[in-house]
Amino acid sequence: MSVIGARPQFVKAAAVSRALSGRVDETVVHTGQHYDPELSAVFFEELALDEPDYHLDVGSDTHAAQTAAVMVEIERLVDAEEPDAVLVYGDTNSTLAGALAATKREPTLVHVEAGLRSGDRSMPEEVNRICTDHCADVHYAPSETAVETLEREGITDGVVRSGDVMYDTLLQVRDRLADDDVADALVPAGETASDGHHADRLVPGDDAFVLATVHRAANTDDPDRLESIVEGLSALSRPVVLPAHPRTVAALRREGLWERALDGIDLVEPVGYLDFLRLLVAADRVATDSGGVQKEAFYLDTPCVTLRETTEWVETVETGWNRLVGADADRIVEAVESAVRPARKPDLYGSGTAASRIATDVERRLG
Ligand code: UD1
Numbered sequence: 583m584s585v586i587g588a589r590p591q592f593v594k595a596a597a598v599s600r601a602l603s604g605r606v607d608e609t610v611v612h613t614g615q616h617y618d619p620e621l622s623a624v625f626f627e628e629l630a631l632d633e634p635d636y637h638l639d640v641g642s643d644t645h646a647a648q649t650a651a652v653m654v655e656i657e658r659l660v661d662a663e664e665p666d667a668v669l670v671y672g673d674t675n676s677t678l679a680g681a682l683a684a685t686k687r688e689p690t691l692v693h694v695e696a697g698l699r700s701g702d703r704s705m706p707e708e709v710n711r712i713c714t715d716h717c718a719d720v721h722y723a724p725s726e727t728a729v730e731t732l733e734r735e736g737i738t739d740g741v742v743r744s745g746d747v748m749y750d751t752l753l754q755v756r757d758r759l760a761d762d763d764v765a766d767a768l769v770p771a772g773e774t775a776s777d778g779h780h781a782d783r784l785v786p787g788d789d790a791f792v793l794a795t796v797h798r799a800a801n802t803d804d805p806d807r808l809e810s811i812v813e814g815l816s817a818l819s820r821p822v823v824l825p826a827h828p829r830t831v832a833a834l835r836r837e838g839l840w841e842r843a844l845d846g847i848d849l850v851e852p853v854g855y856l857d858f859l860r861l862l863v864a865a866d867r868v869a870t871d872s873g874g875v876q877k878e879a880f881y882l883d884t885p886c887v888t889l890r891e892t893t894e895w896v897e898t899v900e901t902g903w904n905r906l907v908g909a910d911a912d913r914i915v916e917a918v919e920s921a922v923r924p925a926r927k928p929d930l931y932g933s934g935t936a937a938s939r940i941a942t943d944v945e946r947r948l949g
């Protein structure tokens with residue numbers, strides 16, 4: 583039984599579910615943590631994911647309420663379906679809920695993307711990662727660092743260095759990235775008519791531009807940080823295209839920053855996975871607080887500036903492909919303007935075979 587619910591988990595499941603197919607029977611549970619079509623349905627269409635077997639429709643809520651709602655339903659499903667294993671991905675509330683519900687029942691708990699730590703426990707994702715790893719029976723770690731981290735925390739049983747399943751998915755779609763003109767897919771974010779925000783300003787043809795994403799609570803829910811990010815991105819010499827997560831749109835409006843953001847940034851609706859990767863290939867640089875985007879930038883040779891003080895993808899920083907600048911406007915400008923592609927690009931997260939390793943290992947463990 584695989585538990586998914588948020589945008590990056592659909593991307594990860596696209597690789598793993600495909601690899602599991604024909605080896606084990608998989609029941610997929612969509613928690614409903616993400617429900618807007620552009621955060622959910624679009625990934626199922628583009629990545630040809632089967633319709634989930636169960637839809638929990640939990641929606642948005644506080645951390646405790648959302649996590650609890652998923653837990654109650656997963657426990658019920660585990661009791662009804664009696665799966666041999668429950669598989670969870672990454673670090674969202676859906677991950678934690680699946681882990682907590684499953685670990686107190688019979689099934690083997692499997693964590694894909696185990697052993698990652700940013701070292702920042704103020705992030706809900708860090709708490710989710712730590713708790714999930716300490717509940718899990720089987721840990722698929724994307725890197726050697728992740729394996730070592732688990733070892734430092736006393737977790738040595740059931741640890742497999744698998745590589746990164748997001749790389750597998752990216753390789754699966756790479757040939758489709760040239761198919762389309764991404765500019766057609768960009769829709770201005772929010773209510774555009776009254777904002778005077780026009781699609782013809784968007785995506786600058788062949789010109790250099792910066793792609794940006796912002797959605798971390800630490801950035802969206804702290805008005806000073808959000809303002810500083812808007813200031814930094816607006817001050818860049820290149821146009822900035824920012825597919826905006828709904829929580830970011832809401833925060834900009836709440837804090838009275840919407841007009842100011844529109845002045846300096848091309849805010850667009852979230853785009854599908856293929857279009858996002860197309861933008862990432864076309865962009866000169868990317869500025870982001872996303873976990874997945876830091877890796878995808880590395881895979882697609884786009885220098886990355888991360889709008890956080892810490893990262894769980896530490897290797898991207900160590901190899902010079904990523905710089906951590908937090909939310910400081912001056913640092914954002916300096917880092918984005920001066921970003922270059924390092925000469926070397928070592929294999930950090932495997933070679934795109936993580937999902938098949940995981941599937942082989944899962945099949946073996948389940949007998
Ligand atoms: C969640 C994950 C984060 C992950 C991100 C991927 C947690 C704690 N956070 O953050 O780790 O990086 O998903 O994108 O699990 N909303 C909508 N439509 C939707 C979904 C959400 O409008 O389909 C709005 C709601 O106002 C909601 C807010 O976005 O309150 C935040 O959604 P939530 O799922 O709680 O967290 P994310 O910021 O999406």
Ligand code: UDP
Binds near residue numbers: 859872
């Ligand atoms: N992504 C997307 N459209 C967007 C922004 C991101 O398809 O407008 C994809 C991106 O390519 C990556 C995943 O969503 O595969 C990352 O999700 P997100 O940044 O929301 O979460 P995180 O990785 O930080 O948990």
